[in-house]
Amino acid sequence: MQGATHDGSTNGGSTKRDATRLSSTPHGRNLEPFSLYVHIPYCVSKCPYCDFNSHVAARIPEEEYTRALVRELRHYSESEAWADRPVKTVFFGGGTPSTFRGSSIGAVLEEAARLFGFDERPEITLEANPGVVDAGRFRDYRSCGVNRISIGAQSFDPELLRFLGRVHSAEETRQALKSVREAGFDNFSLDLIYGIPGQTVEGVTRDLSQALENEPPHLSAYNLTIEEGTPFHARYRQGLLRPLDDEVEIEMAERIQLTLAQAGLERYEISNYARPGLESRHNINYWNGGDYLGIGAGAHSHHRRPEDPLGERWQNERLPTGYMRRTDEAGHAVTERERPELRQAMAECLFTGLRMIGGVSVLRFERRFGTRPEGAFPDVADWLSGGLLVEDDQRLRFGRQGLLLANELFVRLV
Ligand code: SF4
Known part of the structure; x- marks a missing residue:
């Protein structure tokens, strides 16, 4: 890609804008660097606890969807809210972004570099699921500019993985992590889920120690929540699934914090831990209320002028087919816009x-x-x-x- 090199730095000549001169204009336009979120909505199967905008397709229309993402980028590069602002972080989330080849990911990054330019040291993350990615694909992601991988491990316990409907084994997670390292990623994150019915505090400890064997610089530990509209919720309503007691979940949360702190991973957000300096800059921008442009099916965006306390948010059409059709017709796929009350x-x-x-x-x-x-x-x-x-x-x-x-x-x- 132009702009971001393999180590995430920018090769000055190809970066379109000079980030250092940008802040805000006298006319109140926000010209600060912004975060870009790219939603890849496809998964190989649907996990029963998941309420994300993810879809199982018999054939993933990777090229058509990538073209729609590029169209959306072009549309926003001409809008007052985003023009002349460099990108500081990119996050490919899903769904399962690792269903897409490096060439597609690279095409989006190249267009973002051409249209907006990158901040001096952009953080470019891609979510990958073990079993839906191989060593060659990690190398391709690395060479197209991705410099951070987030691996959806969830657990190392085969029974819990089955219960969660995950398509991968603990061995595939270990293999994926080995490939991530071999591809040259020194910045990566592991996702774990705790509070799973049937899980014990000792089980959480075992998951943590297996995760820590891989020395992750960043780890997210999410408490399983039973979301309405999911198969887990239906089972919960029928009395077939019983959440853990609050006290057990609190004990698990305390065990996680203690164990990770001893391993040098500091808690910097309710569910997130990192070695100092390796916190997720993309997510910190969300939590700080910064601007972000979301592209792809169902993606959300937020923009606020410096003098406006409220800002504006919008959301894209959730269905991938509708999303592609709309971007084809209008260059964007916004279906809802909102300005919050004070x-x-x-x-x-x-x-x-x-x-x-x-x-x-x-x-x-x-x-x-x-x-x-x-x-x-x-x-x-x-x-x-x-x-x-x-x-x-x-x-x-x-x-x-x-x-x-x-x-x-x-x-x-x-
Ligand atoms: S892999 Fe992730 S996004 Fe896909 S169905 Fe499972 S939890 Fe949802």
Whole structure:
């Protein structure tokens, strides 16, 4: 690709814009670098707990879909919101992005480099599922500019993998990780799921130790949630699936944090751990409320002018066929647009910022909304006096107990 080289740095001449001169213009346009999300919606089968926008197709229309992604990029490169802004992070998520060849991923990256240019050291992540990728494909991703891989391991326990409907074995995960390293990726992440019915705290410990044998620089540990509309939810309603008790899940969460901290992986977000300096810059941009452009079926975008406290969000058509048809006709596939109410924008700013262990900047909140968080949400003052929230260095963050109760507290906020 032009712009991003194998180690993720940019080869100056081919980067279209000079990132260092950009911030914002006197006319209020945001010219900061932005994050690009690319949704690849295809999977080889549907996991029974999944409510993502993922689809099983008899034949994946890879070339047609890639052309639609490129069309969308061209459309947005001419819009006021994104023109003249370089890309700082790219995330290929899904679905299963590793169903796509390196040449397709490279075509999207090349077009992004040509139209927008990349920031000095872009973080370019691709999600890969073991069993849906081989060593050659990792090498191809590396040579087209991807510099970070996120592997959906979920568990190393064969029974839990079967229960989760995963198509891969623990051995395939180990093989995929070996190939990731051999392809030259020194930055990669592993996803694990915990709180699975039938799982024990000892089982979580075993999963962690197998994950840590691979020395991941980054690890995400997500609590299994039973989402409406999924086969798991139907089984739950019929009484055939019983979630773990809250106390067991809390014990698991504490075990995860302790074990990963001992291995040098610091918790920087409720579900995310990294060696210092290797946190996901793409996700930090979401949690900080930064701008992101999402392309692909069902992708979400967010854009906010510096002087506007609310911003705007939009979402693409979810069905891949409809998405491709719409981009063909109009260059984009937006079906919903929303400008949040003030209270909703404030709640979201707090909600996402507090997910990070470093918390939310009170000053930034005040500058954006003209009030401190407890001015808008009296609960926040109670949580502060009760120790669920802590304020230091002008930042508001969860205390130990607050982190364990974070989900309940978020619900009360909205
Ligand atoms: S592989 Fe991921 S996106 Fe695909 S169905 Fe399973 S959980 Fe959903």
